[in-house]
Amino acid sequence: MHFEHLLQINDDSNPMTVVLSAEQLWRGLVHRAQAPQDFMEQVDHVALLHREDNYLEREMRMGNLSVIDHITFTPGQQVHYDTQPGDTHGGGSLTMTIEQPGPGALFLRVVYETPLPDTPSGTDTDDSYYVDYVKEAYRQSDIDTVRRIRELAQRGFFD
Template sequence: MHFEHLVQINDPLNPLLTPLSAQQVWQALLWRAEKPQDFQDDVSEVKIHERGDDYMVRSFRLGNLHVRDNIEWDEGRTIHFHTQPNDEHYGGILTIAIETPDEAQLFVRFTYNTPLADTVAAGSDDASDAYFSSYVKSAYHEADIDTVRRIRELAAQGSLGH
């Protein structure tokens, strides 16, 4: 399954949105990688197994699910979460990219690639794969909106600098 969408951070036409800097968003994305429990309530037992200048390996529990990620980043631009498959799930890749089409606008692009089917298999009468794919895409979208909401909260608290 491939799923991609943009979330607008800064909109010069919306005075109700407090503008954030690309650096603030970047700091929050690294924070999310290191402390996922600060972005999602049901995350526990977070462990950083390995860390370098542009990568980390972490594991955590998401409810009853064990997750292990290899995370790599291009400083200030993109972060890639390579979730390793195991007996509990199929794994996949999430890429989060900061996009600045001009000085006034700021977006975050979320791109998911998983082994889940996007649509019903050819010749199949079973629509459950398509329904499940639609459900997962909706859940990803809501989680990403929550991530941006949490980034805004951290910025408002002064936790991300200026």
């Protein structure tokens, strides 16, 4: 399944929104990769297996599920997760890219690639609900990530 969406980070029409700089957003995305337990409460344990300047390999455990991610950083621009297939999941990839199309404009483009089919197989309409459910769960998780980055930024975590 290919799923892509764009999140507007700053909204001048909403004075209640905590404005993020591109640097704060970047630091938040890096923090999410290094400390996923700060973004997902279901994470029980994280082990950093290997680290280089712009690369990180980690194992993340959530209950009985163990996930190994190979994470590549393009500084200031993009974080790419390559999740290895496991006994209980098919793996996939996630790419989070910061976009600044103009002055003051800041967006986060999120792209998922998973083994889940884009369109349901056969005539079982339950499959289409499942695909839609997964896409909505991904979208909501990304919204929650930006919300959490805002919270951390507001507390001065990225200063």
